[in-house]
Amino acid sequence: MRIPARRIAPGRAEGVALVHPAPFSFVGGVDLGTGRLLDPASDGPGERVRDRVLAFPHGKGSTVGSYVIYGLAKRGIGPAAIVNERAEAIVAVGAILGGLPMVDGVDVQGLRPGDRVVVDADADEVLLPDVKARPVVSVLLRNRGRVLLVQRSGKVGSFRGRWSAVSGYLEGDEDPRERARQEVREETGIRSARFRHAGRAVLARHEDTIYLVHPFLFDVPSRRVRLDWENVAHRWIRPAEVATFDTVPRLKDVMSSALSLQ
Amino acid sequence: MHLTRGQERLLVDGTAAQRKAMGILVAIGELYGARGLVRITSAHVAGASYKMIGDPGLDFIEDFARDARVTVPTTVNPLGTDLRQWKELGVPPEFAEKQARIARAYEGMGVRPVYSCTPYALGVRPALGEHVAWAESNATCFANSVLGARTNREGGPSALAAAVVGATPNYGLHLDAGRQPTHVLDVRTKVRGFGFSLLGLFAGKVLGDGLPFVRGLVGGEDDLKWFGAALASSGSVGMFHLERRTPEWRKARTRGLPTVRVTKADLDATKAAYTTADDADLIALGAPQLSAEELREIAAIVDRRAPRIPVWVFTSRAAREACPAAVATIERHGGRVLADTCLEVTLLEHRFSRVATPSGKGAYYLPSLCKQRVILEDIETLMERFA
Numbered sequence: 350m351r352i353p354a355r356r357i358a359p360g361r362a363e364g365v366a367l368v369h370p371a372p373f374s375f376v377g378g379v380d381l382g383t384g385r386l387l388d389p390a391s392d393g394p395g396e397r398v399r400d401r402v403l404a405f406p407h408g409k410g411s412t413v414g415s416y417v418i419y420g421l422a423k424r425g426i427g428p429a430a431i432v433n434e435r436a437e438a439i440v441a442v443g444a445i446l447g448g449l450p451m452v453d454g455v456d457v458q459g460l461r462p463g464d465r466v467v468v469d470a471d472a473d474e475v476l477l478p479d480v481k482a483r484p485v486v487s488v489l490l491r492n493r494g495r496v497l498l499v500q501r502s503g504k505v506g507s508f509r510g511r512w513s514a515v516s517g518y519l520e521g522d523e524d525p526r527e528r529a530r531q532e533v534r535e536e537t538g539i540r541s542a543r544f545r546h547a548g549r550a551v552l553a554r555h556e557d558t559i560y561l562v563h564p565f566l567f568d569v570p571s572r573r574v575r576l577d578w579e580n581v582a583h584r585w586i587r588p589a590e591v592a593t594f595d596t597v598p599r600l601k602d603v604m605s606s607a608l609s610l611q
Numbered sequence: 612m613h614l615t616r617g618q619e620r621l622l623v624d625g626t627a628a629q630r631k632a633m634g635i636l637v638a639i640g641e642l643y644g645a646r647g648l649v650r651i652t653s654a655h656v657a658g659a660s661y662k663m664i665g666d667p668g669l670d671f672i673e674d675f676a677r678d679a680r681v682t683v684p685t686t687v688n689p690l691g692t693d694l695r696q697w698k699e700l701g702v703p704p705e706f707a708e709k710q711a712r713i714a715r716a717y718e719g720m721g722v723r724p725v726y727s728c729t730p731y732a733l734g735v736r737p738a739l740g741e742h743v744a745w746a747e748s749n750a751t752c753f754a755n756s757v758l759g760a761r762t763n764r765e766g767g768p769s770a771l772a773a774a775v776v777g778a779t780p781n782y783g784l785h786l787d788a789g790r791q792p793t794h795v796l797d798v799r800t801k802v803r804g805f806g807f808s809l810l811g812l813f814a815g816k817v818l819g820d821g822l823p824f825v826r827g828l829v830g831g832e833d834d835l836k837w838f839g840a841a842l843a844s845s846g847s848v849g850m851f852h853l854e855r856r857t858p859e860w861r862k863a864r865t866r867g868l869p870t871v872r873v874t875k876a877d878l879d880a881t882k883a884a885y886t887t888a889d890d891a892d893l894i895a896l897g898a899p900q901l902s903a904e905e906l907r908e909i910a911a912i913v914d915r916r917a918p919r920i921p922v923w924v925f926t927s928r929a930a931r932e933a934c935p936a937a938v939a940t941i942e943r944h945g946g947r948v949l950a951d952t953c954l955e956v957t958l959l960e961h962r963f964s965r966v967a968t969p970s971g972k973g974a975y976y977l978p979s980l981c982k983q984r985v986i987l988e989d990i991e992t993l994m995e996r997f998a
Binding site: 357358416417420437438444 | 631634635638639641642658663664665666667668670671674766767768769
């Protein structure tokens with residue numbers, strides 16, 4: 350799979366992913382002598398960052414972090430590359446000082462520790478050679494502050510019985526927004542949905558597949574829904590209630606993305 | 612980001628330090644959407660205290676200094692101790708030795724050997740509209756607000772990179788649009804002396820990374836230094852306008868901005884909030900470093916009523932050397948006048964645990980950077996209390 354990214358520091362490197370799910374500080378986060386992770390929030394405490402592709406949402410903490418990255422790289426115990434969702438100056442400067450390729454704009458929750466990752470900053474992309482991509486649309490229908498969840502039937506190919514937004518696979522170079530409209534018609538019978546917003550893509554990981562989810566928000570004039578064979582039940586919920594449902598992976602983030610900038 | 616042919620050449624064919632410096636400027640410029648680099652007339656670099664940057668910083672600075680040379684007049688922030696008095700201060704020899712190596716490395720790059728957080732008090736006075744690259748939050752705030760020069764809140768490495776290249780990414784406070792206020796700060800109480808620090812602490816916390824247009828405040832240059840230093844500590848504020856005082860206040864558009872009102876009660880509450888000790892082992896003055904005039908005033912105060920606990924005064928080397936009588940007076944009463952270092956980046960924690968200070972910036976950083984509990988109070992009251 351190829352994930353588009355933005356070059357922060359030049360270069361190309363390959364390594365095994367080490368994913369830190371929370372904002373990360375190199376000061377107090379990595380031992381400068383051994384290159385081991387110290388940060389208790391890490392998913393791999395004690396793991397060495399050496400030659401790994403280190404992925405975390407964004408940097409935080411002391412500006413000395415830039416020098417720590419430099420020190421790790423100089424000693425040959427630094428990461429092979431850095432992947433962020435949103436780069437900030439401390440880590441960006443550290444990557445330049447240490448000569449490490451770095452990109453941002455990548456939803457790091459799509460990566461798993463152990464994934465083989467190629468970071469090609471010069472081509473503005475991240476490659477996951479062992480991971481399949483399935484592009485999908487996920488459509489949040491909204492009516493007077495509530496949004497529609499549907500429960501997937503036993504006849505669909507994946508995530509049976511789980512709650513989801515209206516969704517469907519994208520085929521070829523189909524226009525995501527057109528596909529979204531069509532799924533709304535098929536799964537709910539609604540023909541008068543009004544497009545409001547396309548959110549930033551979310552990477553929903555399931556085993557060796559990444560669902561590249563394009564989130565959409567449409568407003569609908571009524572709550573009348575006619576389900577087809579793909580779903581067995583529906584609910585109009587307040588967005589915060591999603592936490593109480595057994596959903597497809599990362600539905601909450603898809604909803605946030607669809608509802609952002611509203 | 613657009614680069615000139617000369618800048619492209621530095622990025623590709625420059626020395627190792629030039630390539631790295633250009634790399635930093637390009638990365639930051641692209642991160643913040645700069646269209647290009649703008650030439651600067653001076654740089655002020657942060658990250659010289661061994662206490663702050665530690666071995667990783669020392670390592671980088673020494674390596675970088677091998678072939679880095681600054682191309683514009685460059686000053687550097689305070690060190691972690693006064694290298695002419697470290698033994699008397701009880702600073703460990705290894706700390707002093709590594710601190711001296713950092714200073715040597717900077718000097719090898721061609722910076723002025725002036726370790727100060729107040730370059731504006733040492734003759735570095737960029738003119739209205741001049742572009743500079745200054746790290747050190749109080750210096751940045753002073754340059755933008757009081758002098759009308761233009762700088763972002765640079766980090767240590769980005770200011771150093773700008774010093775080597777002679778240019779900095781053109782975004783944020785370098786642009787007219789980035790210098791417009793986001794809030795009106797309406798001061799509804801008479802603020803004098805120490806009150807400027809309290810006002811800065813209070814406003815910075817409310818404003819976050821905003822840019823205030825201040826009304827109802829009258830003060831001199833030293834007052835604005837204390838205000839800006841506190842403002843840029845509790846908030847990420849890089850500039851303020853002061854009505855009828857600072858050079859760009861007429862250009863500021865204030866219609867429709869949210870207003871923050873400040874009363875005496877807010878300032879009293881701020882003083883109480885930053886006061887975490889009920890006694891002190893040391894009275895510390897500085898943060899930012901005192902000017903020569905302030906140093907003389909303090910000497911007179913100490914001479915009138917010598918306190919029973921030591922007074923440490925942080926100033927620049929130039930101010931210390933310009934005021935031998937004031938230094939002698941303070942030392943005669945058991946105090947010290949420390950140069951080339953400053954309160955929050957100096958080594959205090961090996962000797963003290965409770966510090967009394969009138970510095971808003973000091974009160975903000977002492978708990979985290981020096982592990983101190985703090986009494987925040989004006990100097991006259993402190994002298995009476997500890998007489």
